[in-house]
Amino acid sequence: MDFGLVELSAEDRALQSEIRAFLAEIFTPDVFQHEHETGSGFNPKVYEALGARGWLYPELPVEQGGAGFTPVQKRIMELELIRQDARVMMMQGTSSLPMAAVRKYMDPAVADPILKECAAGRAVMCLGYSEPDGGSDIANAKVRAVQDGDMWTINGSKMWTTGAHISTYTFLITRTDPEAPKHKGITMILVPLKSEGVTIQAIRTFSGERTNIVYYEDVQVHDSMRVGGVNNGWTVLHGPLDEEHSIGLDMNGGLTDVSVGTGMCRVLGASMNEVASWAHKATGSKGQLLADDIRVRESLGAAMVDYEAGISTPGPMGRVKASDVLVKNAAALQDLVGTVGLLPMNTEGSIGNGDIEYAHRFAQGTATYGGTVEVFRTIIAQHVLGLPKAQLPGAKVFLAGKKK
Amino acid sequence: MDLVELRRNDYTLEEVSQEVLVAFGDFFSDQCPTSLVRASQPLGFDQGLWDRLVEMGTTTMGLPESAGGDGAGMVELALVAEEFGRAIAPAPYIEHIVTSRALAAADNPALVEILAGAADGSRIVALASAPITPGAKQLVPAGAIAKDVLAFVGEDLVLFSVDTPFPHVANQGSTPLAWWDFDSVSQRTVIATGDEALRIYTRAHDERMVLTAAALVGMTEYALGLTVEFTKTRETMGVLIATLQGVAFPLTDIATNIAGARNIARKAAWYLDFSPDERPELPAIALVYASQTATHGTQQAAHLQGGLGFTVENDISMYFLRAKGWGSIAGDPNALLATIGDQVLASVK
Ligand SMILES: Cc1cc2nc3c(=O)[nH]c(=O)nc-3n(C[C@H](O)[C@H](O)[C@H](O)COP(=O)(O)OP(=O)(O)OC[C@H]3O[C@@H](n4cnc5c(N)ncnc54)[C@H](O)[C@@H]3O)c2cc1C
Numbered sequence: 001m002d003f004g005l006v007e008l009s010a011e012d013r014a015l016q017s018e019i020r021a022f023l024a025e026i027f028t029p030d031v032f033q034h035e036h037e038t039g040s041g042f043n044p045k046v047y048e049a050l051g052a053r054g055w056l057y058p059e060l061p062v063e064q065g066g067a068g069f070t071p072v073q074k075r076i077m078e079l080e081l082i083r084q085d086a087r088v089m090m091m092q093g094t095s096s097l098p099m100a101a102v103r104k105y106m107d108p109a110v111a112d113p114i115l116k117e118c119a120a121g122r123a124v125m126c127l128g129y130s131e132p133d134g135g136s137d138i139a140n141a142k143v144r145a146v147q148d149g150d151m152w153t154i155n156g157s158k159m160w161t162t163g164a165h166i167s168t169y170t171f172l173i174t175r176t177d178p179e180a181p182k183h184k185g186i187t188m189i190l191v192p193l194k195s196e197g198v199t200i201q202a203i204r205t206f207s208g209e210r211t212n213i214v215y216y217e218d219v220q221v222h223d224s225m226r227v228g229g230v231n232n233g234w235t236v237l238h239g240p241l242d243e244e245h246s247i248g249l250d251m252n253g254g255l256t257d258v259s260v261g262t263g264m265c266r267v268l269g270a271s272m273n274e275v276a277s278w279a280h281k282a283t284g285s286k287g288q289l290l291a292d293d294i295r296v297r298e299s300l301g302a303a304m305v306d307y308e309a310g311i312s313t314p315g316p317m318g319r320v321k322a323s324d325v326l327v328k329n330a331a332a333l334q335d336l337v338g339t340v341g342l343l344p345m346n347t348e349g350s351i352g353n354g355d356i357e358y359a360h361r362f363a364q365g366t367a368t369y370g371g372t373v374e375v376f377r378t379i380i381a382q383h384v385l386g387l388p389k390a391q392l393p394g395a396k397v398f399l400a401g402k403k404k
Numbered sequence: 405m406d407l408v409e410l411r412r413n414d415y416t417l418e419e420v421s422q423e424v425l426v427a428f429g430d431f432f433s434d435q436c437p438t439s440l441v442r443a444s445q446p447l448g449f450d451q452g453l454w455d456r457l458v459e460m461g462t463t464t465m466g467l468p469e470s471a472g473g474d475g476a477g478m479v480e481l482a483l484v485a486e487e488f489g490r491a492i493a494p495a496p497y498i499e500h501i502v503t504s505r506a507l508a509a510a511d512n513p514a515l516v517e518i519l520a521g522a523a524d525g526s527r528i529v530a531l532a533s534a535p536i537t538p539g540a541k542q543l544v545p546a547g548a549i550a551k552d553v554l555a556f557v558g559e560d561l562v563l564f565s566v567d568t569p570f571p572h573v574a575n576q577g578s579t580p581l582a583w584w585d586f587d588s589v590s591q592r593t594v595i596a597t598g599d600e601a602l603r604i605y606t607r608a609h610d611e612r613m614v615l616t617a618a619a620l621v622g623m624t625e626y627a628l629g630l631t632v633e634f635t636k637t638r639e640t641m642g643v644l645i646a647t648l649q650g651v652a653f654p655l656t657d658i659a660t661n662i663a664g665a666r667n668i669a670r671k672a673a674w675y676l677d678f679s680p681d682e683r684p685e686l687p688a689i690a691l692v693y694a695s696q697t698a699t700h701g702t703q704q705a706a707h708l709q710g711g712l713g714f715t716v717e718n719d720i721s722m723y724f725l726r727a728k729g730w731g732s733i734a735g736d737p738n739a740l741l742a743t744i745g746d747q748v749l750a751s752v753k
Contacts, residue, residue, distance in 0.1 A: 001421070001479060001674050002414040079408040254414025258667070269407045276752040291749050300748045301741030305696075308689050312671065313664035314415070321660050377649075380656040385632055387655070390647040 002254055012072060019055070019080045026050070027084040036345065039210040041090025042124060042166045051121025056092060057099070064112075065119025075255045086263065091163045095125040098171035098227075101236055102190060105228040114169070114190070123168035128191070128214065129237075130160045136375050137394060138173070139182045139234060143216060145174035145189060147223070147230070152189060154197075154219040160369070164200050164212040167193055177231050186233035190225045191216075207362045258314045261322025264366045265310035268326045271333050271359045272303050274352030278337060299336045303329045316380055320373045323366040330359040405751040415667055417483075424476075425483045431460055432491035438719045444494035448578040449549050454495050458525030466501050471508040472523050478611060478673035482618040486666070489619025490626045492726050496528055496580065498615045498734075499546035503529040503554050506608040510561070510595040518552060518563070527551060531608055533733070536562075536586045545733045547582035548572035554595070554608070555586065561601035565591040577729015578722075609735075610676060610687040616734035617669040617687075617694035620727065621662055624694075624701040627723040628658045631705040631713075638709075645708075654704045661697040668693055685747040688740040695731035702727040 008016065026049045034043055050056040053067065059074045060066025069077065081089050095118055102111050102125075117123035129138055143156030154174060161170060169190050177185035193200070197219040203211045228236035257263065279290040279300075290296045306325035313321040334341035334356055345354030367373050381387040389395070417425070435456050444450040457463070466481045467473025481501060488497045504522040507515050507529065521527030530546040532555035544553055552565045566589055570582040596604050632655060635646035645651045672686040702724040706713035713720055731737075 001417060001670065002412040003671055003674050004412055004679065006410045006412060008410075076410065079410055083408045254412035254416075256413070258413055258415070266407050269405060272748055273405060273407075273752050276749045279749060280753065294742060297742040297745035297749070298738060299745065301692075301743070301745030304685070304744050304748050305689050305692050305741070308668055308686075309661070309664040309693050312667040313660060314667065315663075317656075317660040317663050320656075321664055374649075374653070377653045377656045380659060381646075381652040384659050385652075385655055387632065387646040387652050388636065388644055390649070391643070 006072060006075070006255070008072070008076075012076065015073060016076050016080070019077055022049075022053075022055075023080055023084050027088075031088060032085060035085065035088050036208070039204075039208045040163065040166050041087060041094075041209065042163060043088050044121070044166075046088055047092070047121030047124070049121070051119060054119070056121050057096065057119050060119060065116045071252045071255045075252075082266065086266065091124045091126075091166070094127060094163055095167075097127065098125045098169070098190065101171065101188065101227050101239055104239065105188075105236055106190070106226075107224060110224045117168065124163060124166065125169045125171055125190075126161050126163040126167040126193075128158045128161050128164075128170040128172035130158065132157055132159045132213070135160060136372060138237075139186065140394070141173040141175055141186060143172065143174050144178075145176050145187060145221075147176070150223045152221045152223060152226070154189070154191065154216045154221060156216055158214045158216070160203070160211050161200075161214045162209070162211040162369075164193060164214050165202065165210070169193060170214065171227070173233060173237065176233075180231060183234045185231055186237075187230050188227040188233045188236045189221055190227055191219065191221050192225070195219050195221065205365060207365050208358075209365065258312065259316070259318025259322065260370065261313065261318040261320075262311045264322040264326050264363075265307055267359050267362055268303070268307050268310065268329055270352070271330065271356050272300060272307065274355045275333050275337060276300060278351050296336065299332060303333060316376050317384065319370070320376045320380070323363075323373050326359070326363040326366055330356075330363040334360050405748065415670060421480055421483055424480050425487065428460075428484045428487040429490070431456075432487050432493055436491040436493045438492075438722065441492050441494055441722060445578045446574055447548065447572050447580055448494045449496065449580050450494045453493060454525060457493075457495055457497065462497065463500065463504070463525045464523050466505055467508050467519075467523060470511075471519055473508070477677040478614060479670060479677055481611075482614055482669055482673040485615040485618035486622040486669075488622065489730075490622030492623055492626075492722060494578075496530065496546035496549060498612060498619065499530040499550070500525075500528055502608045502611040502615065503531045503550075503552075505611065506531070506554055506561075506604050507563070507595065509604050509607070510600075512593075512595045514593050515563070515595060518565075522552075529554065531612060532556070532584070532586075533735075538587060541583045541585050543573070543581055544570075544584045546580050547584050548580040553584060553586075554605075556601065556605050557586075559598055559601065560594045561596040561605055563593040563595055564589040565593070575729060577726045577733070579726075579729060579733065581733075607676075607680075613687040613691035613734050614669060614672045614676060616730060617665065617672070617690035620694040620698040620731055621666045621669055623723055623726060623730070624658065624665075624698045624705075625662050627702045627705040627720055627727075628655065628662065630720050630723075631655065631708050634709050634712075651708055654708065658697075658701040658704055661693075661701060665690075665694040665697040685744045688735065688744050691731070691735050692737050692740050692744070695727075695737060698727035698731055 026046055031043050058067040058069040058077050062068050099118055131141055145152045145154045170193055172189050172191045174187050174189055176187040197217040199215040201213045279296050282290045284290055284293055306329050310322040310325040340349050340351055341356045343350035344357045464473045465476040469475045507519055522529050528550045529552045530550035532542055532544055532553055535556040548569050551569055552563055554563050564586055570584050573581050573583055575581045635651055638645045669690045672690040675683050675686050706720045706724045712718055
């Protein structure tokens with residue numbers, strides 16, 4: 001057990017200062033403005049500046065485009081980026097999932113140049129999993145890929161492909177054997193998004209995050225872009241999915257967050273800080289300083305208890321807890337500050353330049369993307385509590401046959 | 405608060421801690437079946453179990469070596485508390501341990517005899533929850549079996565001693581609670597005064613909150629286990645109720661809360677051991693969250709056994725009643741929330 005401050009060597013301390021100074025330089029005001037306008041979770045200037053130093057995936061060895069950082073150095077980098085703005089770095093996290101699969105399963109002759117482009121910040125990858133008919137039943141994907149010699153022909157549509165409009169590749173779940181049980185008939189293909197037949201349309205969400213619907217019409221992709229065996233997609237997918245679900249995370253001697261929920265909770269933490277700062281200045285109806293008001297003190301205390309729970313609950317359970325506490329407390333903090341809690345960024349009197357207003361909108365998406373909290377409760381029921389699976393008819397369907 | 409502090413977040417238990425956990429887990433499951441818990445009601449104390457706990461070294465492990473103890477830290481004591489709570493053992497483990505540690509910390513020659521009695525378990529000691537105000541009686545946890553109670557009076561930390569403890573008062577948690585009329589107690593030993601007194605008293609309260617939090621975690625986990633087993637055999641409309649999301653999902657929420665509450669309690673214990681001046685709000689957070697977890701968790705666990713979960717005969721009833729009964733003894737949740745809030749407010753100043 002260890003919760004102490006990480007003791008840095010002189011070298012690491014110097015690196016930390018260097019990183020801090022560099023990030024302060026590249027995260028210019030227009031970067032934030034760009035993110036606010038696009039909601040893309042990506043900025044080519046920032047990514048390429050980081051990539052040029054091997055700092056986008058700094059834990060990778062230098063020959064793979066990284067900087068060979070130790071776990072401590074990687075953690076320094078991670079936290080310094082969060083200090084700047086986690087939103088802009090979304091696609092860095094998204095890309096890292098398919099990158100791991102590409103590295104593991106593809107022919108190095110094809111994979112290496114792709115991975116280098118990613119590490120250099122010139123290419124990003126998105127996740128083409130969910131479809132218009134439903135994202136929770138991920139193994140039920142219907143986008144069809146048919147092989148003819150060295151080429152695959154892909155048809156269908158994917159929904160919620162976040163980052164498709166700025167990505168070079170999508171890591172696509174395709175149906176390659178409609179007769180097989182659903183988990184056994186899917187294949188992963190890394191599809192270049194500039195391919196002919198790909199059409200991308202924006203979907204706007206009320207957190208400001210942009211996502212996309214992507215249509216595939218007779219899209220031709222070479223077999224060398226297949227990731228893992230034909231019809232073996234479920235196994236290939238599991239590596240990245242488990243990572244997204246915080247299952248089997250290498251805790252690195254406590255140098256990682258205990259679950260993906262910590263990132264969600266930082267938005268709550270930022271709101272709490274803003275409310276606390278506000279309470280030191282604002283006064284109530286009887287002229288009392290709100291920092292002394294029992295209602296404010298108790299509400300901030302309650303939020304803090306939930307925040308601590310959100311960042312302390314491990315694995316898949318942490319994902320559910322963090323979303324739950326964020327949803328609950330974002331609304332509660334808005335209630336606490338009153339009408340000013342409704343004011344967005346760049347408006348007169350908004351708290352923390354709109355942080356409180358933003359948190360309530362942002363919170364709602366966390367219950368859905370990356371697998372809904374209901375899907376996670378199903379995972380917890382089976383894998384943590386060992387409860388028997390429900391016998392649902394769709395659990396056994398054969399996609400095309402719908403055999404009885 | 406700093407959201408990007410470069411700290412470790414490592415919950416892995418050391419090997420010795422793991423051994424403590426297993427040893428006490430085995431001890432309580434052998435020595436403290438629920439039949440013994442039931443038989444000890446309503447007082448909530450079993451002398452035989454207490455004697456065996458003393459033999460296990462429970463009353464000395466947390467005392468400093470200078471006081472004849474083994475110098476165990478809060479992390480290990482919290483692990484014992486988790487197993488103690490799992491068994492809802494009728495013994496004043498928490499009260500006695502935190503009070504003896506406070507007495508040892510006072511390092512006062514007048515206490516040598518009492519400390520020896522506390523170490524060998526022959527003298528049960530306890531801690532008053534609030535400062536003494538003349539003319540008002542106070543409900544003292546373990547007050548019906550303790551002859552020595554540590555309390556804050558004005559600027560002083562005072563040990564009140566009696567020959568016969570005050571009579572037990574019935575309570576929801578079946579704990580040895582008693583109304584102490586401190587005014588009537590003439591045997592008083594001032595053990596510390598001023599800042600020193602406040603420091604020892606605050607520390608004892610923090611320790612009590614953390615150990616109670618850990619006990620509530622074990623308690624809730626045992627109750628959850630009872631209901632998980634029930635749902636795997638109980639059927640409705642031809643299916644096991646465990647396969648229904650209306651049953652399974654609330655159970656996952658209990659498990660989720662337990663996992664977080666356990667980590668917070670252990671982290672709070674670690675801070676008390678290794679970094680006591682930082683995160684002063686953690687013991688309160690640990691207690692508040694574990695209390696919420698236990699109250700909600702045991703209620704849901706009882707409810708998901710239907711009418712059977714509402715019966716006295718079902719062991720889950722004992723867990724449900726102690727969730728509130730033990731949690732409220734260690735601190736007033738609303739007062740604690742305000743002090744936690746004060747830390748958030750202070751962190752941005
Ligand atoms: C902003 C945003 C970004 C996203 N980014 C990506 C991305 O980059 N790539 C990608 O592939 N997907 C992405 N998604 C899609 C996301 O993963 C899905 O929205 C999610 O998995 C749920 O799928 P659905 O929206 O089709 O809802 P459905 O699966 O249709 O579910 C509808 C409701 O039913 C519930 N439900 C479904 N099945 C069960 C069940 N078995 N038990 C209990 N309840 C159930 C769900 O919890 C939900 O509340 C994104 C979504 C959003 C909103």
